[in-house]
Amino acid sequence: MDKLQALEERMAHLxxxxxxxxxxxxxxxxxxxxxxxxxxxxxxxxxxxxAADGEIPLADQRPPHW
Incomplete structure (x- = not known):
C-alpha cells in the first residue's frame, strides 16, 4: 500500500x-x-x-438566613 492510499483511507475514516x-x-x-x-x-x-395559592414565588423569597 502506498503512502497516498494510506492517507486517503485515513482521511475517509476521519x-x-x-x-x-x-x-x-x-x-x-x-x-x-x-x-x-x-x-x-x-x-x-x-x-x-x-400565585393561585397566594404564596410568594419561591424564586422571590428571601433565603432563611437573611
Whole structure:
C-alpha cells in the first residue's frame, strides 16, 4: 500500500467519524432545546400554582438566613 492510499483511507475514516459526531451533536442540540421548553413550561405552571395559592414565588423569597 502506498503512502497516498494510506492517507486517503485515513482521511475517509476521519471524515466518517466527523460526520457521526456531527449527528450526535445535532441530536443533543435538539434534545437540549426540547428539555429547555419543558423546563420553561414547568416553571410557568409552578408560578401560576403559587400565585393561585397566594404564596410568594419561591424564586422571590428571601433565603432563611437573611
Amino acid at each position: 471524515q466518517r467519524m466527523m460526520d457521526d459526531l456531527s449527528d450526535v451533536v445535532a441530536r443533543q442540540d435538539a434534545e437540549i432545546r426540547r428539555l429547555g421548553r419543558h423546563v420553561g413550561l414547568l416553571m410557568e405552571r409552578e408560578a401560576t400554582r403559587e
